[in-house]
Each structure stands twice: as C-alpha cells, then as structure tokens.
Amino acid sequence: MFLKTSEDDKELKKALKNLLGFLPGHLQFYITAFTHRSSNEDLVSNNERLEFLGDAYIGSIVGEYLFKKYPNRDEGFLTEMRSKIVSRNSLNDIALKMGLQKLIRFNKNDKMLRRSNIFGNCLEALVGAIYLDKGFEKTRKFILKNMLYNYIDIDDLEITDFNFKNKLYNWAQINSHVLDFVTLGESNEAGRRVFTVGIEIDGELFIKATGYNKKAAGQTAAQKALEQLDITTEE
Amino acid sequence: MFLKTSEDDKELKKALKNLLGFLPGHLQFYITAFTHRSSNEDLVSNNERLEFLGDAYIGSIVGEYLFKKYPNRDEGFLTEMRSKIVSRNSLNDIALKMGLQKLIRFNKNDKMLRRSNIFGNCLEALVGAIYLDKGFEKTRKFILKNMLYNYIDIDDLEITDFNFKNKLYNWAQINSHVLDFVTLGESNEAGRRVFTVGIEIDGELFIKATGYNKKAAGQTAAQKALEQLDITTEE
The missing domain is CATH 3.30.160.20 (Double Stranded RNA Binding Domain)
Structure with a gap:
C-alpha cells in the first residue's frame, strides 16, 4: 500500500514516528524491513538480509544490557537470560504488542504465515533498518527503551528459570x-x-x-x- | 606480572598501545580481559564475562561488514561467511598472530590449555574491554582494521566454500x-x-x-x- 504515492509515504512516516519515537530518514530501509518474502521474492527487496543485521545487534545490545545489570552473574546466566529475551517466541510477542502486524506486507492468503514468527523476524529487520538509517546509538536506545523496558519483565524472566x-x-x-x-x-x-x-x-x-x-x-x-x-x- | 607496580602498568599500557593503536583509558578492563580463569577463579576478575560481551559485538560488526560488502547475497551466505570468520579456530588463529599469548595470564602448568582456544576467547574478551573503555566506534574500528583487514583474506574465505x-x-x-x-x-x-x-x-x-x-x-x-x-x- 505505502509504496505507491507520496501520500502513502507520508502515512508511513507518521506511523513510523509513532512507533519509533523519531522521524525516519531513509524510508526505503523501513519499506524493506516491512516486506516479507511472501510478498516479494527479490532478496534485495524483502526483509531477510535486514533481519540478519538486526538480529545480531539485538543480541549484542541485550547482551550488554544484561552484562551491566548483573555485574555478579556468570556468563552462563547471561547467555541463558539473553536467549529467553531474544527467543523467536519472545520477539514475535513483542512485535505483535508493538503492532507491527499492521505495517508488514505478506501474502495474506497463506494462513500458516500468521502462526509463524514473521512478526518477530520483521522486528529484527526493523532494528536493522534503524541501524542503517540512524546508526548505533539510536538503535541501542530503541532496543533498550521500546523493546526491553516496554515489553520485557526482566525480574519475572529471572525467576521463571525452569x-x-x-x-x-x-x-x-x-x-x-x-x-x-x-x-x-x-x-x-x-x-x-x-x-x-x-x-x-x-x-x-x-x-x-x-x-x-x-x-x-x-x-x-x-x-x-x-x-x-x-x-x-x-x- | 603486570598487576604489581605502576612500572608494570606502564609496560602494559605500552604493549596495549602497540596492539590497539590507541592508548587505553581504564587499564582494569584490559587486565581482566587478559586473565584466564585458570589463573583467577573469581568471575569478576577473570575474562569470561568480557568474552560474552565481546563475542556478541564481534558477531554484529562482522555481520554488518559482510552485509555491506555483499549487497546481493542472501542471508544464508552471510551467515555462513560470518561463521567462518568468527569460528573458534579462526579467532584463536588471529589472537596468536596478534601476539595475545604474550599478554594473557593463565596456568602454564596445564599443558592442555595451550592447545585449546583460550587465545581466541581472550581476543573476544579484549573486544569487550575496548567496548567498555572506548565505546562502539572504537570497537568497530578495531574489529574491522586490526582483525579483519589484517588477518582475514575474505576473498579466499569465499572460495573455500566446501x-x-x-x-x-x-x-x-x-x-x-x-x-x-x-x-x-x-x-x-x-x-x-x-x-x-x-x-x-x-x-x-x-x-x-x-x-x-x-x-x-x-x-x-x-x-x-x-x-x-x-x-x-x-x-
């Protein structure tokens, strides 16, 4: 929908401003992040490469957050906590709470897709887009504020050990x-x-x-x- | 050796300046990075937590490098290339070429340790120390310049596909x-x-x-x- 006219671009910009808390610069990165391969097979146009990029920075930044929050816990604990936060289910859940399902373009006839983790993958791609558009510090803030503080109950995660x-x-x-x-x-x-x-x-x-x-x-x-x-x- | 006197601190600073290309700020981060658990069991004093931090940022920054170097390759290719670069053997090899074996403190009576990947792990911890001491941009430069450009033949890696x-x-x-x-x-x-x-x-x-x-x-x-x-x- 939002590829067609500059009116659509304005709509997308508004939606992104609400979602991210800042105005996006290069809209194309975000359009790519919201394009699932089921709506575009072309690897430069769909979100799988951005997902690769975003996934890595989410891992680093969540890792750093845990490293600093738990100065006396060992590396096994940090790894375990991180894998709870960045698990496919957890990211998919955060993406749905953020409302990414309203922005993502995918083949809506494929009923299986809704039940898979395409929204979490889209969130990873969105992080990749933010990184390319705005750099590391903005990405870090987005992950800490919009993802962790808003949607993750860290103390709760810590107890749900088993x-x-x-x-x-x-x-x-x-x-x-x-x-x-x-x-x-x-x-x-x-x-x-x-x-x-x-x-x-x-x-x-x-x-x-x-x-x-x-x-x-x-x-x-x-x-x-x-x-x-x-x-x-x-x- | 280098914990004892301010003379030793000076020595370490000099060695780090040569290794990193910049003067370290907080020496304690680097001392921790060079302390293997076999010489200090205390989790706050040995390098395992820093290794966790550095490992994650190496993955992100190498991932980003590949993402930009190969704009037309899919995410499977990027993942495969990255795993070649950051494999335990590869990092251990880079660490030895950098000369980290001269700085790391470990139990030298344990003959097995020399044959394991403690030097690569130490390199990961060193990256963690640089991140804490100097922030993201310096870390990124260190990984791109000191690790990738100096020691990785990327075109060669690309062909050694199987x-x-x-x-x-x-x-x-x-x-x-x-x-x-x-x-x-x-x-x-x-x-x-x-x-x-x-x-x-x-x-x-x-x-x-x-x-x-x-x-x-x-x-x-x-x-x-x-x-x-x-x-x-x-x-």
Whole structure:
C-alpha cells in the first residue's frame, strides 16, 4: 500500500514516528524491513538480509544490557537470560504488542504465515533498518527503551528459570510421551567443562545442547525442543 | 606480572598501545580481559564475562561488514561467511598472530590449555574491554582494521566454500571412518523452508544442524563436527 504515492509515504512516516519515537530518514530501509518474502521474492527487496543485521545487534545490545545489570552473574546466566529475551517466541510477542502486524506486507492468503514468527523476524529487520538509517546509538536506545523496558519483565524472566523444561514436561504429559533428560558427555573447552545434555522422547534422542553446566545445557535443549515442536513458550 | 607496580602498568599500557593503536583509558578492563580463569577463579576478575560481551559485538560488526560488502547475497551466505570468520579456530588463529599469548595470564602448568582456544576467547574478551573503555566506534574500528583487514583474506574465505566438508571427509579417510551426510528433515519456519542435515560417522548420528538450504545446513554440521572432534580448520 505505502509504496505507491507520496501520500502513502507520508502515512508511513507518521506511523513510523509513532512507533519509533523519531522521524525516519531513509524510508526505503523501513519499506524493506516491512516486506516479507511472501510478498516479494527479490532478496534485495524483502526483509531477510535486514533481519540478519538486526538480529545480531539485538543480541549484542541485550547482551550488554544484561552484562551491566548483573555485574555478579556468570556468563552462563547471561547467555541463558539473553536467549529467553531474544527467543523467536519472545520477539514475535513483542512485535505483535508493538503492532507491527499492521505495517508488514505478506501474502495474506497463506494462513500458516500468521502462526509463524514473521512478526518477530520483521522486528529484527526493523532494528536493522534503524541501524542503517540512524546508526548505533539510536538503535541501542530503541532496543533498550521500546523493546526491553516496554515489553520485557526482566525480574519475572529471572525467576521463571525452569520455564522451558516445565513447558516441555507439560507437553509430554498432555500428549502421553515419555521425556528424559540425559547427560551425553562432558568435555573440556578452553579450560572450562562443557556438558552435553540430550532430550529423549519415548526413548529416542530428539535434540541435544551444550552448556557450562548441566542445568544450562538442559534448559537450552528444552528451549530448542519447544521451538522444534512448535510449542509456544508464552504463559 | 603486570598487576604489581605502576612500572608494570606502564609496560602494559605500552604493549596495549602497540596492539590497539590507541592508548587505553581504564587499564582494569584490559587486565581482566587478559586473565584466564585458570589463573583467577573469581568471575569478576577473570575474562569470561568480557568474552560474552565481546563475542556478541564481534558477531554484529562482522555481520554488518559482510552485509555491506555483499549487497546481493542472501542471508544464508552471510551467515555462513560470518561463521567462518568468527569460528573458534579462526579467532584463536588471529589472537596468536596478534601476539595475545604474550599478554594473557593463565596456568602454564596445564599443558592442555595451550592447545585449546583460550587465545581466541581472550581476543573476544579484549573486544569487550575496548567496548567498555572506548565505546562502539572504537570497537568497530578495531574489529574491522586490526582483525579483519589484517588477518582475514575474505576473498579466499569465499572460495573455500566446501572447506569444512572437505576437511571432515579428509579426517574420515585418514582415520578409516565412514562418513555420511543425511537429510533428516524439512520444516517451514516463517514461510521459509528449513532443512536439518545430520552427519553420521560409522552409521551413528554424530551431529546435526539446520539451514535454509541443504548445502548450508551440511556446512554448519561439518563445522560443528570439526570443532567437536577438535580438528583444526586452518590450512
């Protein structure tokens, strides 16, 4: 809709001003960020490259935020907290709360798309667009203010420590599957012990993950399993 | 050595000036970056938290570099190129070429440590220290100039496309193992097809990875296998 006339550009600018808190400079970056490949296969015109860029800066800036907020927690804790915040489900949830579904252009006939994480991916692409348009500091502010402070309850996240594992056990019980967490190995990596924990479903190894302790490895494995099984992790 | 006197501080400052191309501000960040846990278990005093921070910014800034260098390549290519540049072996190699082994403090009685990737991890921590000391732009310049331009042959990396897979086949042949790449599954994620490729060694599933095409998934799986098997990927 908003590619056609300068009237549409004005509309988009207004919507972006509301969303971002500042006026966008180069509108084309944002138009690309809001274009899902289902509405444009051309890789320069759809949002997948911007998603790559935005995803990386979200990881860094959320990582830095956690690093500073938790000066006495180890790197395993920081990694775990970050993966909760930037998980596909979590970003999709934030994107929907921001209202990105009103701006994104995708093939509306494809009913599956609405149930996937295209909105979270669009949020990543939007961050990539902000970075290209306005640079690092504005991007950092957007992530800290518009994403974290507005939509993430960090203290709540900290307590819901075994959320992924619990969710998975819950799913197994409802669907009559037998779930087992098994330690598959232990190795030494740059002087640190690294554990590999696997999840068996009905006796078959389903997924595995590594971590600096068994708990962290189990959490990561459970999170990966939930994503692979397409089980939502929102409460 | 350099914690003891102000004379030592001067020495360190000089070494850092040579290494970084600028005078460090807060020396303590760098002292922490050069402290491996084998010489100090205290999590606030060793480099593991800084490694977490630096690792993330290296990923973002290398990602951005590739995004801009290859305006017509898709996100799968960018991801693959980045994982070659920031792999543990690659970073360890860069760290050794920079001479970080002369600055890092670790338990020299532990012979295994020298063969692990503690130098690459130290480089990540150093990037974290630069970020805290000097901010984003200086960090970006350090990564682009001191790491990429000096030590990475990007065009060469681009051609060595099947390097990981070849290396692994080579290892299998030398050690009389049977290697198989198997497609384990295909799913749809946000409107994109995602492939899971596994590597079987002597008929047993050893590792698996996902990607937006089979080639990329196979490459990632091969890279993970090489790291797990502790096979160096340098030529």
